Amino acid sequence: MKRSRWWSWAGLFLASLLIFAVPSVGSARPGGGQSYSGSRSSGSSGSRSSGSSGSRSSGSSGSRSSWSNSSSSRTTYPSSSSSSSSSDGGILPLIVLLVLVVVVVVLWKGQAGKGKVWSTLPIAPQRLPSARKRLDALKQFDPDFSMVLFEDFLYTLYSRAHEMRGAHKLSRLAAYLDEASTATLAGMSPGVKRVDSVVVGSMLIDAVSGTSIAQPMTIVGVQFETNYTETNAQGVEQSYYAVEHWTLRRPTTAKSKPPGKLEIFGCPSCGAAQPEERDNNVCAYCGELMHTGRFDWRVTEILVQNRVTRGPQLGGETPEMGTASRTIIAPNLATWMQALNAKDPSFSFSAMGERLKLIHREINKAWSARDWKIARPYVSDQFFQMQLYWMETYKRAGLRNITEGAQVTRLELADISCDRWFDAVTVRVYATGLDYTIKDQDQSLVSGSKSKPRPFTEYWTLIRGAKVTRPPDTSAQCPSCAAELKVNMAGSCEYCGAKLSSGEFDWVLSRIEQDESYSG
Amino acid sequence: MAMKFLLTRDARFLTTEAKDRAAQTVKAIEAKTSAEVVIAVRKDSATPRHADYLGGFLISFVFLAFLLFHPADFDIELFPLYVLGAFVLGTLLTSFFPSLRRVLAGRQSLEDAVRKGAAATFLELGVTRTTGRNGILVYLSLLEKAAYVVTDIGLDAELLGPDFERQKMRIGEAMGTLEPSTVWAAIEALSPYLERAYPRLADDVNELPDEVHSV
Numbered sequence: 037m038k039r040s041r042w043w044s045w046a047g048l049f050l051a052s053l054l055i056f057a058v059p060s061v062g063s064a065r066p067g068g069g070q071s072y073s074g075s076r077s078s079g080s081s082g083s084r085s086s087g088s089s090g091s092r093s094s095g096s097s098g099s100r101s102s103w104s105n106s107s108s109s110r111t112t113y114p115s116s117s118s119s120s121s122s123s124d125g126g127i128l129p130l131i132v133l134l135v136l137v138v139v140v141v142v143l144w145k146g147q148a149g150k151g152k153v154w155s156t157l158p159i160a161p162q163r164l165p166s167a168r169k170r171l172d173a174l175k176q177f178d179p180d181f182s183m184v185l186f187e188d189f190l191y192t193l194y195s196r197a198h199e200m201r202g203a204h205k206l207s208r209l210a211a212y213l214d215e216a217s218t219a220t221l222a223g224m225s226p227g228v229k230r231v232d233s234v235v236v237g238s239m240l241i242d243a244v245s246g247t248s249i250a251q252p253m254t255i256v257g258v259q260f261e262t263n264y265t266e267t268n269a270q271g272v273e274q275s276y277y278a279v280e281h282w283t284l285r286r287p288t289t290a291k292s293k294p295p296g297k298l299e300i301f302g303c304p305s306c307g308a309a310q311p312e313e314r315d316n317n318v319c320a321y322c323g324e325l326m327h328t329g330r331f332d333w334r335v336t337e338i339l340v341q342n343r344v345t346r347g348p349q350l351g352g353e354t355p356e357m358g359t360a361s362r363t364i365i366a367p368n369l370a371t372w373m374q375a376l377n378a379k380d381p382s383f384s385f386s387a388m389g390e391r392l393k394l395i396h397r398e399i400n401k402a403w404s405a406r407d408w409k410i411a412r413p414y415v416s417d418q419f420f421q422m423q424l425y426w427m428e429t430y431k432r433a434g435l436r437n438i439t440e441g442a443q444v445t446r447l448e449l450a451d452i453s454c455d456r457w458f459d460a461v462t463v464r465v466y467a468t469g470l471d472y473t474i475k476d477q478d479q480s481l482v483s484g485s486k487s488k489p490r491p492f493t494e495y496w497t498l499i500r501g502a503k504v505t506r507p508p509d510t511s512a513q514c515p516s517c518a519a520e521l522k523v524n525m526a527g528s529c530e531y532c533g534a535k536l537s538s539g540e541f542d543w544v545l546s547r548i549e550q551d552e553s554y555s556g
Numbered sequence: 557m558a559m560k561f562l563l564t565r566d567a568r569f570l571t572t573e574a575k576d577r578a579a580q581t582v583k584a585i586e587a588k589t590s591a592e593v594v595i596a597v598r599k600d601s602a603t604p605r606h607a608d609y610l611g612g613f614l615i616s617f618v619f620l621a622f623l624l625f626h627p628a629d630f631d632i633e634l635f636p637l638y639v640l641g642a643f644v645l646g647t648l649l650t651s652f653f654p655s656l657r658r659v660l661a662g663r664q665s666l667e668d669a670v671r672k673g674a675a676a677t678f679l680e681l682g683v684t685r686t687t688g689r690n691g692i693l694v695y696l697s698l699l700e701k702a703a704y705v706v707t708d709i710g711l712d713a714e715l716l717g718p719d720f721e722r723q724k725m726r727i728g729e730a731m732g733t734l735e736p737s738t739v740w741a742a743i744e745a746l747s748p749y750l751e752r753a754y755p756r757l758a759d760d761v762n763e764l765p766d767e768v769h770s771v
């Protein structure tokens with residue numbers, strides 16, 4: 037590199053030499069035409085003479101013009117010089133330019149070998165893994181941790197906490213709600229007699245910290261968008277739409293409870309259910325103090341961000357965002373795919389895609405017809421409750437959102453994750469269809485288009501019990517008893533009672549995330 | 557020899573030795589403070605294309621003067637091509653000479669470029685992604701021979717005091733020499749001020765790794 041730099045300077049020097057050396061060549065041309073400007077064809081009539089420093093001479097048609105300067109007389113004369121003088125001068129600028137080209141090429145080559153720029157920190161990925169994904173890191177200390185179960189726990193805890201504040205029995209959840217959060221809940225409606233119909237419309241884990249062994253406490257922030265009904269002392273019912281942010285903590289190395297123990301809200305240490313009436317916070321079975329936050333998640337802060345009697349604004353036009361963006365594919369997707377195939381050799385993405393298309397068709401049918409029974413066998417309990425919330429919210433606003441002719445055009449596998457209890461597969465769904473909102477009263481169009489299909493993409497996460505190893509089903513039969521598929525609101529088969537919405541038999545839809553919010 | 561020195565001394569910041577020394581400097585500072593230090597070296601903060609064009613213009617102007625006043629005679633129809641060729645080559649040529657670019661670009665333009673480059677790098681590297689928002693970026697830009705220090709919102713300028721600000725200026729002065737050892741020493745001299753305001757805690761976690769990464 038140093039060598040090439042020397043060459044470049046040498047090139048420059050050479051160029052300078054040429055510039056100053058060539059004039060002597062020019063002046064020595066035959067005829068000694070110091071001030072001569074000649075046309076290649078004859079003719080002086082067309083020449084223009086300038087008395088100052090130069091002259092432009094042009095010949096007759098087809099002749100070429102040239103410029104010359106005399107340093108001695110500064111006078112130009114018409115002439116009939118030979119073309120040789122002109123050609124001498126003509127090549128000189130080319131030589132100079134050629135030298136410049138050589139210098140540039142040499143420098144360019146020297147530059148190409150130069151080291152790269154650097155920093156003591158790599159460029160951060162544009163999108164951080166989502167908080168949910170980061171929380172998955174807990175599995176390294178807590179093999180029983182399952183995101184599906186944790187979200188079930190959050191959902192149930194929220195509902196239970198509000199029901200308990202209505203019953204004035206928040207102390208029964210002291211192991212899971214600290215004093216400050218208990219006070220916040222109790223202070224919402226001090227005179228309330230009952231809280232029921234608690235429906236969580238959306239639940240977003242928006243903050244996670246402390247998932248490494250170096251940090252003793254894991255902290256999780258969750259935003260709930262909910263609806264519940266309060267009944268006051270006079271028996272008057274009032275529905276509220278609320279947005280609350282809850283902060284939960286637990287020791288990073290704490291152990292999760294298995295499915296079935298989470299909804300009990302018993303002793304956070306041994307999981308045993310506690311008697312309704314008790315004098316202290318000591319577990320009746322294992323003798324541990326239950327309200328220390330040493331064994332399980334405990335809510336340490338509740339912020340009520342919004343609590344109003346009117347539902348959220350619906351029917352606005354929201355443009356699709358991120359539809360054209362690249363699919364966010366998990367970096368370890370291939371590894372997880374191998375793990376899933378090793379566990380269940382019958383698993384194939386194409387077969388699962390057929391199941392997903394069936395689910396897509398059925399939930400769109402259910403949504404447009406406002407008949408959630410159609411979709412109940414294909415969605416998780418949580419998803420069902422959330423969609424029910426939005427359906428009811430539309431109904432209360434006197435609106436109806438219709439998706440017509442919706443069809444999946446493409447599927448792309450984005451992520452797979454497995455834990456002790458569940459497998460989860462995230463697929464980017466490319467779909468199109470009519471999407472519009474009308475008024476219930478007069479069927480007039482509020483938003484969207486009844487004629488122009490709207491292409492969109494979403495990330496769908498389907499879950500299935502970790503022990504299930506059977507090909508995805510697309511028939512309308514109960515996978516447990518093979519009877520006609522009829523499911524009650526709890527997600528159980530009306531004939532055999534098998535719980536179909538838990539993923540114990542087949543893949544069920546657990547989440548839908550939009551492009552702009554999905555971050556892997 | 558002087559020319560060789562002029563052209564190659566910025567390359568000393570791009571050697572493995574310089575990178576190792578920078579990583580050591582970061583480790584030395586972080587051993588005393590809870591602040592997270594990141595060093596980033598860039599060849600330039602923004603391509604000073606206007607300086608290159610100005611260089612191209614000057615060279616094409618000289619070339620035109622040469623064509624006009626040289627005693628030899630030249631085909632006038634080719635003048636536009638000659639001048640255009642000289643401009644293009646002059647522009648390219650200027651882009652290879654940092655000193656010439658600095659002169660032609662102007663001080664204000666260079667300072668603006670460094671400030672914007674530092675802010676962009678701060679975000680690009682994710683220096684903000686610390687729990688206590690206590691990241692510091694020491695941004696070194698070779699073409700501009702300038703340094704710019706960006707501190708995150710978790711580090712209070714009042715608590716760090718005016719001496720810290722003066723030391724930041726000294727890093728910039730050290731960059732003027734393009735002597736790596738002087739620059740590393742100036743950066744390491746930030747540590748007493750950081751240590752005083754933000755001492756290292758017993759449970760301190762190194763949230764931003766200190767390994768060198770090429771960009």
